[in-house]
Amino acid sequence: DAGITQSPRHKVTETGTPVTLRCHQTENHRYMYWYRQDPGHGLRLIHYSYGVKDTDKGEVSDGYSVSRSKTEDFLLTLESATSSQTSVYFCAIRKTRDRVHEQFFGPGTRLTVL
Amino acid sequence: ELKVEQNPLFLSMQEGKNYTIYCNYSTTSDRLYWYRQDPGKSLESLFVLLSNGAVKQEGRLMASLDTKARLSTLHITAAVHDLSATYFCAVDSLTGAQKLVFGQGTRLTINP
Numbered sequence: 001d002a003g004i005t006q007s008p009r010h011k012v013t014e015t016g017t018p019v020t021l022r023c024h025q026t027e028n029h030r031y032m033y034w035y036r037q038d039p040g041h042g043l044r045l046i047h048y049s050y051g052v053k054d055t056d057k058g059e060v061s062d063g064y065s066v067s068r069s070k071t072e073d074f075l076l077t078l079e080s081a082t083s084s085q086t087s088v089y090f091c092a093i094r095k096t097r098d099r100v101h102e103q104f105f106g107p108g109t110r111l112t113v114l
Numbered sequence: 115e116l117k118v119e120q121n122p123l124f125l126s127m128q129e130g131k132n133y134t135i136y137c138n139y140s141t142t143s144d145r146l147y148w149y150r151q152d153p154g155k156s157l158e159s160l161f162v163l164l165s166n167g168a169v170k171q172e173g174r175l176m177a178s179l180d181t182k183a184r185l186s187t188l189h190i191t192a193a194v195h196d197l198s199a200t201y202f203c204a205v206d207s208l209t210g211a212q213k214l215v216f217g218q219g220t221r222l223t224i225n226p
Contacts, residue, residue, distance in 0.1 A: 031211065042118075042202055042216030043157075050211055058213060090156065094212055100164065101212050102147070105157040 003027045004106035006091050012112045019078040021109050023091030025071075031094035032074040033058075033103065034066065036087040043090065049074050081113045116141045116207045120217035128225055130192050135220045137186040137203035144181045145206035147214065148188055150199045157202065161188075193224045 003026040013019050023032060031050055035043040035058075045058030047066040055066050063085060065077045078085055091106040117140040127133050137146070145164055149157040161170040163179035163186060170177050174197065176189045186203055200221045204214040 040218055042218045043204075043214075044216070045213055048211055048213065056211070059215070100162060102159055102162055103212065103214065104159060105149075107156050 004091060004093055004104065006089075006106040006109050008109060009107065010110045012114065013081055014114050015082055016080050019081050019111065019113075021076045021089055021091075021111070023074045023076070023106055025074075025093050027093070027095075028071055029093040029095060030071075032068070033092040033094070034064075034074065034076045035090045035092065035105075036060065036085075037090060037108075038087050046076065046089075081111075083113050085111065086113045087111060116143070116205060116215045118203060118205050118215050118217040120201075120203060120220050122220060123218055124221050124223075126223045126225065127190075127193055129194055132192065133190050135188040135190075135201055135203075135222070137188070137205075137217055139184045139186075139205045139215075141207075142181070142184075143205045143208050144179070145208070145212075146179050146186045147204045147206075148177050148186070149202045149204065151202065151219070152199050160201075190222075195224050195226060198222055198224045 005024045007022045033048040034046040037043045044060045046064050049055045049068040067075045089109045092103040119138045148160040151157050161177040166181040168179045174191045179186045200219045202219045204216045207213045
């Protein structure tokens with residue numbers, strides 16, 4: 001158990017509505033990431049955070065925003081959801097042990113945009 | 115731009131056989147990760163490879179990294195049904211913050 005929870009775990013919404021996904025960690029790690037998983041694409045990085053209020057874009061950031069007001073929470077917002085954002089979203093935290101960085105993933109959120 | 119390609123994308127094999135999954139990447143990196151994903155589940159970290167020539171083994175799985183060839187392999191020895199899963203490799207783009215680029219995944223099915 002990597003100490004990561006995601007909420008909600010499943011969501012169905014309609015095109016044009018705002019959606020916020022939450023990632024919560026219990027271990028005070030500095031780096032957190034949001035990925036999306038789609039068939040044939042593996043996982044693709046959306047945004048990441050390297051501290052409170054410190055975030056940056058990943059590979060597929062268009063249509064998404066993030067916020068991190070507390071170390072333990074990293075929020076992903078779809079301001080106006082589109083059908084192309086139907087996907088499974090994974091949050092990850094980066095742990096460091098013996099100077100080796102490794103990412104561990106949350107359980108995922110399945111989002112369907114109708 | 116870093117691109118990561120796995121092959122094969124689908125692999126059906128019999129128990130007891132050996133096979134290899136390949137992970138090629140397009141730009142310099144010496145940090146490569148292998149993950150396992152069961153259907154409907156999250157990703158589980160398998161191996162961390164951090165230098166040229168690195169080899170890691172866990173049970174029937176062995177991973178290696180050749181940074182000169184930009185190639186990693188995941189070798190399965192004497193496959194058993196429990197190893198059925200999707201396997202992903204991910205490469206650190208070395209642009210900071212450990213931004214990983216994933217391969218498409220290899221769906222492995224092991225039949226009795």
